[in-house]
Amino acid sequence: ILGPMTPLERKRLDYHPEIPSLFKNGVFQIAPAKAPHPDLRSLFPRTMDQKAFRLVPGKPHFAPPRRVGVLFSGGPAAGGHNVIAALCDGVGELIGFLNGADGLVRDEWKKLSPDVVAPYRNQGGFDLIGTGRTKIETPEQLKAAQETCRKHQLDGLVIIGGDDSNTNAAVLAEYFLEEHCSTRVIGVPKTIDGDLRSAEIELSFGFDSATKTYAEIIGNIARDAGSARKYYHFIKLMGRSASHITLECALATQPNVALIGEEGLTLPQIVHKLVDVIERRAAAGKNYGVILIPEGLAEFIPNLEGPRDPHGNLQVSQIETDQLLIGEVKKKLKLDKWFPQGHFLGYEGRCCLPTNFDAKYAYVLGCLAAMAIRDRLTGLICSVQHLRKSVEQWQCTLVPIVGLMHFEKRLGKPKPVIAKTLVDLKGEPFTSFVKKRGEWEVQDAYRHPGPIQFFGGAELTDTVPLTL
Amino acid sequence: ILGPMTPLERKRLDYHPEIPSLFKNGVFQIAPAKAPHPDLRSLFPRTMDQKAFRLVPGKPHFAPPRRVGVLFSGGPAAGGHNVIAALCDGVGELIGFLNGADGLVRDEWKKLSPDVVAPYRNQGGFDLIGTGRTKIETPEQLKAAQETCRKHQLDGLVIIGGDDSNTNAAVLAEYFLEEHCSTRVIGVPKTIDGDLRSAEIELSFGFDSATKTYAEIIGNIARDAGSARKYYHFIKLMGRSASHITLECALATQPNVALIGEEGLTLPQIVHKLVDVIERRAAAGKNYGVILIPEGLAEFIPNLEGPRDPHGNLQVSQIETDQLLIGEVKKKLKLDKWFPQGHFLGYEGRCCLPTNFDAKYAYVLGCLAAMAIRDRLTGLICSVQHLRKSVEQWQCTLVPIVGLMHFEKRLGKPKPVIAKTLVDLKGEPFTSFVKKRGEWEVQDAYRHPGPIQFFGGAELTDTVPLTL
Numbered sequence: 001i002l003g004p005m006t007p008l009e010r011k012r013l014d015y016h017p018e019i020p021s022l023f024k025n026g027v028f029q030i031a032p033a034k035a036p037h038p039d040l041r042s043l044f045p046r047t048m049d050q051k052a053f054r055l056v057p058g059k060p061h062f063a064p065p066r067r068v069g070v071l072f073s074g075g076p077a078a079g080g081h082n083v084i085a086a087l088c089d090g091v092g093e094l095i096g097f098l099n100g101a102d103g104l105v106r107d108e109w110k111k112l113s114p115d116v117v118a119p120y121r122n123q124g125g126f127d128l129i130g131t132g133r134t135k136i137e138t139p140e141q142l143k144a145a146q147e148t149c150r151k152h153q154l155d156g157l158v159i160i161g162g163d164d165s166n167t168n169a170a171v172l173a174e175y176f177l178e179e180h181c182s183t184r185v186i187g188v189p190k191t192i193d194g195d196l197r198s199a200e201i202e203l204s205f206g207f208d209s210a211t212k213t214y215a216e217i218i219g220n221i222a223r224d225a226g227s228a229r230k231y232y233h234f235i236k237l238m239g240r241s242a243s244h245i246t247l248e249c250a251l252a253t254q255p256n257v258a259l260i261g262e263e264g265l266t267l268p269q270i271v272h273k274l275v276d277v278i279e280r281r282a283a284a285g286k287n288y289g290v291i292l293i294p295e296g297l298a299e300f301i302p303n304l305e306g307p308r309d310p311h312g313n314l315q316v317s318q319i320e321t322d323q324l325l326i327g328e329v330k331k332k333l334k335l336d337k338w339f340p341q342g343h344f345l346g347y348e349g350r351c352c353l354p355t356n357f358d359a360k361y362a363y364v365l366g367c368l369a370a371m372a373i374r375d376r377l378t379g380l381i382c383s384v385q386h387l388r389k390s391v392e393q394w395q396c397t398l399v400p401i402v403g404l405m406h407f408e409k410r411l412g413k414p415k416p417v418i419a420k421t422l423v424d425l426k427g428e429p430f431t432s433f434v435k436k437r438g439e440w441e442v443q444d445a446y447r448h449p450g451p452i453q454f455f456g457g458a459e460l461t462d463t464v465p466l467t468l
Numbered sequence: 469i470l471g472p473m474t475p476l477e478r479k480r481l482d483y484h485p486e487i488p489s490l491f492k493n494g495v496f497q498i499a500p501a502k503a504p505h506p507d508l509r510s511l512f513p514r515t516m517d518q519k520a521f522r523l524v525p526g527k528p529h530f531a532p533p534r535r536v537g538v539l540f541s542g543g544p545a546a547g548g549h550n551v552i553a554a555l556c557d558g559v560g561e562l563i564g565f566l567n568g569a570d571g572l573v574r575d576e577w578k579k580l581s582p583d584v585v586a587p588y589r590n591q592g593g594f595d596l597i598g599t600g601r602t603k604i605e606t607p608e609q610l611k612a613a614q615e616t617c618r619k620h621q622l623d624g625l626v627i628i629g630g631d632d633s634n635t636n637a638a639v640l641a642e643y644f645l646e647e648h649c650s651t652r653v654i655g656v657p658k659t660i661d662g663d664l665r666s667a668e669i670e671l672s673f674g675f676d677s678a679t680k681t682y683a684e685i686i687g688n689i690a691r692d693a694g695s696a697r698k699y700y701h702f703i704k705l706m707g708r709s710a711s712h713i714t715l716e717c718a719l720a721t722q723p724n725v726a727l728i729g730e731e732g733l734t735l736p737q738i739v740h741k742l743v744d745v746i747e748r749r750a751a752a753g754k755n756y757g758v759i760l761i762p763e764g765l766a767e768f769i770p771n772l773e774g775p776r777d778p779h780g781n782l783q784v785s786q787i788e789t790d791q792l793l794i795g796e797v798k799k800k801l802k803l804d805k806w807f808p809q810g811h812f813l814g815y816e817g818r819c820c821l822p823t824n825f826d827a828k829y830a831y832v833l834g835c836l837a838a839m840a841i842r843d844r845l846t847g848l849i850c851s852v853q854h855l856r857k858s859v860e861q862w863q864c865t866l867v868p869i870v871g872l873m874h875f876e877k878r879l880g881k882p883k884p885v886i887a888k889t890l891v892d893l894k895g896e897p898f899t900s901f902v903k904k905r906g907e908w909e910v911q912d913a914y915r916h917p918g919p920i921q922f923f924g925g926a927e928l929t930d931t932v933p934l935t936l
Contacts, residue, residue: 008918125691223819249604351691450476455924
C-alpha cells in the first residue's frame with residue numbers, strides 16, 4: 001500500500017507525454033539490420049535472420065494485441081511505469097509479472113487495469129510490480145515461462161531491462177518459436193548506466209533522470225566545497241563498467257577532476273594525477289575540491305583484485321574505490337591538513353520522478369512495444385533515434401536483438417550477450433570533456449544545475465542529456 | 469571564479485523575496501525580553517539588561533547605516549546569500565569578511581557592491597565570502613576584531629551563524645561597548661540543524677531547504693527500496709545533537725523506522741526495535757526497508773565511547789552510527805539474506821538552491837539586521853515569528869542574545885552559550901510522529917516528495933517545514 005501521494009506526484013499525474021503522430025497513422029516497414037555474429041546461428045536458428053522494422057506513414061492493418069504480459073528486470077530506472085502506462089493504453093489486457101522473471105517462472109502476476117496503472121503515470125520506481133535479477137536460462141525455467149504465457153494466452157511479453165535482460169528476451173523469443181508458443185517477446189532498453197548504447201540504441205531510459213539527480217547533488221556538494229573551503233569530496237557514481245554517468249555528470253557540473261575508467265590509467269597514474277591537482281590547488285590557497293569517480297573504475301585498473309560475482313565479473317560495487325583512492329592519495333600528499341569526504345550516489349537516482357525526457361521516451365518505447373506485438377514481431381528491441389530532436393522527429397525502429405550480441409567469456413565459457421558500450425574515447429562527449437577539464441582543475445568552474453524542474457519553461461523542463 | 473550559471477540559477481535571479489510592509493513604514497518598539505541567567509552579569513555588564521525590540525507601524529527616524537560588515541560562521545545553509553542581498557539593499561556600503569571570523573581578525577575582506585552581490589541572489593552556498601569555524605575569544609582576537617571594525621568605520625557587524633557564533637556575537641557586542649567602539653553587533657540565526665530554536669527563535673534559515681533536499685533523496689531511496697525489494701537502507705542524517713532534521717524528514721517521507729535521539733533509548737533497545745521491525749517485515753514477505761538515523765544519536769546513547777572535539781563534545785560525525793547499527797542488527801537477525809546499505813546525507817543539502825521559504829526568510833532576517841544597525845542596537849539576534857503565516861503577518865523582533873544563554877560545561881569549565889534546543893518529546897511534531905510511526909513499520913507508507921520546485925503553484929513552491 002502506497003502512502004498518500006505528495007502534491008508534486010499528484011501534479012505529475014496530469015502530464016501527458018507527447019508521442020510521434022506515426023503511432024496513429026504509421027506501419028512498420030522492413031529496414032536493414034546488422035548481420036549477427038555467425039556463431040549465433042546454432043543458438044538462434046529461428047530469429048537469426050530477423051529484419052529490423054521502422055515505423056513509417058501508412059495505414060495499420062492489425063488489431064491491437066488482446067493480452068500482453070510485462071516484467072521489469074534488473075535495477076530500477078525512472079520511466080519504467082510509463083512503459084507500462086503505454087502498454088496499458090495500447091493493448092486489450094495487460095498483466096504484470098511480479099519481481100522480475102521470477103514472476104513469469106512462478107506465474108505470480110497482477111492485472112494491470114487502467115485503474116491500477118493510473119496512479120503510477122509519470123511516477124518513479126518499479127514498485128507497481130517490482131523487479132528482480134533472475135535470468136531464464138535452465139530448461140525448467142524456459143518451460144515454466146512458456147507454460148505461464150500459454151496459460152494466460154499472451155500475444156506478447158515485454159521485457160524491460162538492460163543488456164543481460166534483453167539477451168534473455170532474445171533467448172525466450174527463440175525458444176517460444178521453437179516450441180510453437182505464439183507469445184511474441186519484445187525488449188525495452190532500460191538502464192541508468194547508459195551502457196546499452198550502440199548504432200541502433202541511442203540511449204536507454206532512466207539515464208537522464210538519474211544523471212540529473214546526481215548532478216543536482218554534485219552541484220550542491222560543489223557549492224558546499226567552495227563555501228566551507230575545507231573538504232575534498234570524492235564522489236563515487238553508480239554504473240557498472242562504463243563511465244557514461246560520470247561523463248554526463250562531469251559535463252553538467254564541471255568538477256575539479258572526473259576519472260573516466262575507459263582511459264585505462266593505472267592506479268599510480270590516477271593517484272599521481274589527483275595528488276598533482278590537490279597540490280596545485282593548495283598552492284592557490286584552495287584546500288577543497290570535488291572529484292568524480294565511476295563505480296566501474298576498478299574494472300579498468302590493471303591488476304586490481306577484488307571479489308567476483310557468479311558470472312565472473314569483478315564486483316566493483318564491493319570495492320570501495322573512493323576509500324581506496326583517498327587512502328593512496330593521503331600517503332603521497334605533503335599537506336598538514338587534508339579532509340577528504342567519501343560519497344556514493346546510486347540509489348538516490350534510480351527511482352526519482354522521471355524527467356519529461358524519460359517520461360516521454362519511456363512512454364514511446366511502450367507504444368512501440370505494443371505495436372510490435374500487434375504486428376506479431378518477436379526477438380526485437382525497441383529503438384528510438386534522433387532523441388535530441390523534437391518528439392515528432394523521433395525515429396522508431398524495432399531492431400533484432402541477436403544483431404547486438406557478441407561473445408563474452410563468463411565463468412570461462414563464451415556466452416552470447418549484448419555488448420556493453422563503453423565511453424568512446426574518440427566520441428564528441430569525451431573529447432569536449434578533455435578539452436575543458438584542464439581549466440576545471442585549479443580554477444573553480446563548478447556548475448550547480450539544481451533540482452529537476454517540471455514547470456517554468458522548456459529550457460528548465462525539457463532538456464536532453466549532454467552526452468547525447 | 470564561478471562557472472557559467474545554469475538555466476535554473478539564472479531564473480532564480482528573477483525571484484523577488486516578499487517582505488512585510490513594516491520594513492517600509494515601521495519602527496522598533498521596546499518589547500519584553502527574557503531575564504538572562506543572573507551569573508551572566510559579570511560577563512555581560514553592558515548588555516545584560518537589554519530589551520527586545522519589535523517592529524511595529526511608525527515613521528522611521530534614523531538614516532540607513534553607512535558602513536556595515538558581514539561574515540558567515542559555521543557550516544553553510546541555504547539562504548545565506550539572501551541575508552547579504554538584503555544588507556546590500558539596506559545599507560550604504562557593505563563589506564564581507566572572508567572565511568568567517570578569521571577574515572575579521574586578519575582584516576581580509578571583499579567589498580560587496582550591488583554588482584558583486586547580484587549573481588548570488590536566491591542562490592545556494594556561502595561561496596561569495598566563504599565561512600569558517602574560528603571563534604573570537606582571546607584578548608588578541610577581540611582587539612584585532614575591534615581594530616578592523618574601527619579601521620573600516622563600521623556602524624555595524626552582522627554575524628550569520630549558529631548557537632556558538634551568536635554567542636560570539638554577544639561577546640563582541642559587549643566588548644565593543646566596553647572599548648567604546650561604535651560598531652553594533654547583530655546576530656542572524658543560521659543552521660540546518662534546527663537546534664537554534666526557542667520561544668524567541670522559531671527556526672533558523674537553511675533548515676527548510678536542507679530537509680526538503682534530504683526528503684527528496686530519502687523519498688527516492690524509499691521508492692528504490694519498494695522497487696528492488698532487496699535492500700535495507702540505513703540513512704544517517706546530519707545534525708549535531710538534536711534530531712530535528714530526522715523528525716522533519718520522517719514526517720515528510722514516512723520511513724519504516726526513524727530513530728529520535730531524544731527518546732534516550734539504549735543501544736540494546738534500539739537494536740531490539742530494529743530487529744523486531746525487520747523480522748515482522750520479513751514475515752510479511754518484505755526484505756527491504758528504510759531507516760532514518762540522526763547523526764547525533766550517539767550523543768544520547770548511554771555509555772557510548774568515541775572521539776571528542778576540543779570543546780569536549782562527542783564527535784558524532786566520526787562515529788559511524790549507521791555502520792554500528794547495521795553490525796549490531798546483523799548479529800541478532802535470524803535471516804539468511806540481508807542486504808543493508810548505509811547512506812549519509814549532509815553536504816547534499818547545506819548548499820542547495822534555497823526554497824522560496826528560506827529565500828524570503830533569510831532576506832527578511834537581513835532587512836531586520838540592517839534596521840537594527842540603523843537604530844544603533846547591539847547584542848541582539850534577529851527573530852521572525854509566525855513563519856507559518858503569510859509573509860505580511862511575520863512578526864519581526866530583535867531579541868537579546870544573553871537571554872538565550874545558559875551555562876554548559878566545556879572542557880570541564882562552565883561556559884555561557886546559547887542553549888541548543890532538542891526535539892520536544894511533548895511537542896506536537898513529535899507526538900504526531902509517535903501516533904503514526906507504528907503504521908509505517910510493516911505497512912509501507914513511503915512518501916516521495918520529489919525535488920524542490922520553484923514554479924508550478926504555491927502548493928509546490930511555498931510550503932513551510934512540517935515541524936513548524
